[in-house]
Amino acid sequence: MAKKQFKSESKRLLDLMINSIYTNKDIFLREIISNASDAIDKLCFKSLTDNNVGLDRSDFKIEVSANKDTRTLTVSDNGIGMDKEDLENNLGVIASSGSYKFKQEMGEKDKEDIDIIGQFGVGFYSAFMVAKDITVITKKYGSEQAYKWHSTGADGYTITECDKDAVGTDIIMILKDNTEEESYDQYLEQYKLSALIKKYSDYIRYPIEMEMKKSRIKEETKDSEKPEYEDYFEKETLNSMVPLWQKPKKDVTDEEYNQFYMEKFMDYNEPLKVISTSVEGVVTYKALLFIPSKTPYNYFTKEYKKGLQLYSSGVLIMDNCEELLPEHFRFVKGVVDSPDVSLNISREMLQQDRVVKQMAKTLEKKIKNELSSMLKKDRESYEKFYSAFGIQLKYGCVADYGMNKGELQDLLMFYSGKEKKNITLKEYVDNMKENQKYIYFATGESVDAIDRLPVLELLKDNDFDILYLTDEVDEFCMQSLMAYNEKELRSVLNDDLGLPEENKEETEEEKSQSEGVVNFIKETLGEQVSDVVVSKKLKSYPVVLTAKGGVSFEMEKYFAQVNPEGGVKAQRVLEINPNHETIKAMMSYIDTDMEKAKSYCQLLLCQAQLMAGLDLDNTAQYSELVLSLMK
16 A cells, blocks of 8 residues: 555654654653553443443453564553544544544533543654554454554555454554664563553553563472572553542541652651642642651752642653742642643643643642641641741742742741740730830841840840741841731841830930940941941940841841852941940040050950851951950
8 A cells, every 4th residue: 555644744743743842752651551541431431322332441451562572562452443534534644633532522521421631642653752663453443444554754654454353452663773872672671661651651540461571489399499480471450540649538548648658759757748639620630749747858959859740630741840839839749630731742841831820829729728727726747847848938938029928928937035936927916015016036046146135135124025037048038028917027136126215315424425435436446347326225235236238147148158259248337335334444445545445446346246146357366356455
């Protein structure tokens, strides 16, 4: 029979499809098996109304076999089969899908009863990534004649009559020869084939069977001191068929969920939270999500991959579909299965897929609600979660110019100086004093270091709670939030803390003395500080170093880590307590020993830097300064 050309496509299109649409050669087997599953679905559907089919659901299966001698890989099914017209329409026209047409012809009720996977019509041609020659032998249900379709690629195809006893389709692929870059022999190895089936087609609803080579002791030598072994073949079903997420919650135990998570996502620890959800409507999907109990070892590295496993009717499309999770919930693991995701080009490029975007939106809401519920009903578990992933929620408040802060702010927790434990912003506001204007926070390297800050004294005297922030992202988070429940978030280093003591007026004599101290320190320190002011925060400390200009000391430390050479510097302001005995002692030396007074001034700046958690520019010079004042 004369070779026919593909009706609407050229070699260029076939090359484009093989080399661009599919970038992972392994998926060809997934495509062929998915087509086989669709063929069985069609006959299974027909058997509901046609008693002549003679098969029930348990009789359907897909068989995979490999022959190393002939370099052939065969996938067979006992589904609906094809006639000559079907072969012309489905395999003679690239990007034409019989499954899609079948689904279009079904009524709305029928669509609910049967689930067709492949709807685009390019999956079959992915086999040319690994095969140089493909033969399709098929016999359609209700037809007496079988047909053979044959092609070696874009140069065309032939269709001839042939013999085939049973209804169904055999796809016979002769694999390409090995090259220096690619080994096609691997697709003839049972371990490779079984691994691909387990990974991509584990939840196909029909058994996928293959003869597996095994070894056993020869019967006649089993009692011998040196038993001999022999190889034998045994047919095995390689797929589990029913995914856990398709089962009703009441039929699945906690142990089954935990085991599934640990095996699927290679975690030695049970998940902290299991979220099972089923959505029907504009987009239909089922999802089984897990919140890990511990931070993965590579969580904060480039090697960590966020995203959920995306399935379409039990067929794996992507191992890590990043588009299904927002960055602030990147710690969530799980699977999403939707019949609305087409098995087509979008397997490789889902960024613009409307269905995926809709699923992502509802999944984000579900995760947020589950965390909120955990916070209210299971505080111990939530605190365990927050210890592992709370920092991710803080980054989420900062990212995208604070676009997500409204959704995340009620999930945040910070250490309370008064309660000595983590509390939420709502809990802080609910416990505020009547005369308290702001939500106060202080940043530092540790809770102990913050607790020793001089500027906390007056706030503590007024019995105001202070949030202790020890994560690098905390101050950025506070700047992003700005306020909570109409209460402004204010740093303890702010000039106005809304305290009664700040409104106390100085006498003329005190103002004169203060001006003298300020002017002396300014002249002595010069450009080492941006300003020197009389503090309204200090009580038992002589000095404190604060920052102005929008960059705090904690931000400065962060920027220094990111860019040591050109880090952003905070503007240093030295606040003084002119009534402190140390300040008075320094000023007493002005008339008798000016150099000693200046040394005291330098020493006070160094002490302020150390209390602020800043490194000294010259530790040797500081040591000499201390020793000089001890003489």
